Amino acid sequence: MKVRDIIKILDAKVLLEGDLDAEVVTACGSDMMSDVLAFVKDQSVLLTGLMNPQVVRTAEMMDMRCIIFVRGKEVDPSVVQLADQKGITVLQTRYRMFTACGLLYSNGLRGGCEGA
């Protein structure tokens, strides 16, 4: 799917528009950036409930295309700003982590490390 499809599926608010036509195949959901850096491989979408600039830094280092803040939490503008100029799209959805992941999975997005 494309990043723009995620917006529809999660009824998401666009906080920062990056490349909406970027093709994404895999995603990961975590509030622990340590684990994202350690276990993620080539996933291009990050779902998280953590709200600090290190979420954007982590996504940047991992070459991710889209960050989704779950549970409808308000995101500090400075966090969003950090993603600017990097082509990363930042979204906010009211869905909780489990539901947001489930919706994306049932629409074809995968974990990218099946069997693990």
Place this chain on the structure above:
Amino acid sequence: MSMLSLKYVVPGDDFTRAGEASSDVKHKLKQLGYDSKAIRRVAIAMYEGEINMVIHAGGGEAFVEISPEEVEIQLVDHGPGIPDVEKAMQAGYSTAPDNVRSLGFGAGMGLPNIKKYTDELKIDTEVGKGTTLTMKVFAGH
């Protein structure tokens, strides 16, 4: 032969700024047209190191040497040092305070992850004096 030498100060009192140096190095490597896989390995390893310096050592300095063959990163801090390097290299072993975990770090994956993403890693540490991490990522690996 070195293409580029870079030096950064990593502030120790501002967690929100951790990663600025790694971000800049990533950007510069992209401009140089460096191999994208190597860029990602450098970015992740250096970022983990930067986070470590902020969490444990009150910041420090980063020196980066870029050549066509490899990227060498040296992270120097004057923090508490690592009493047991072998333990610190175990995945999941963490001495980070709880407040760090609420920021999304401190899962005990920092050093193991740096080792995983780099081709060479050397840790010089002395309790009470500080730690110097020297890591290398070879291009095209």
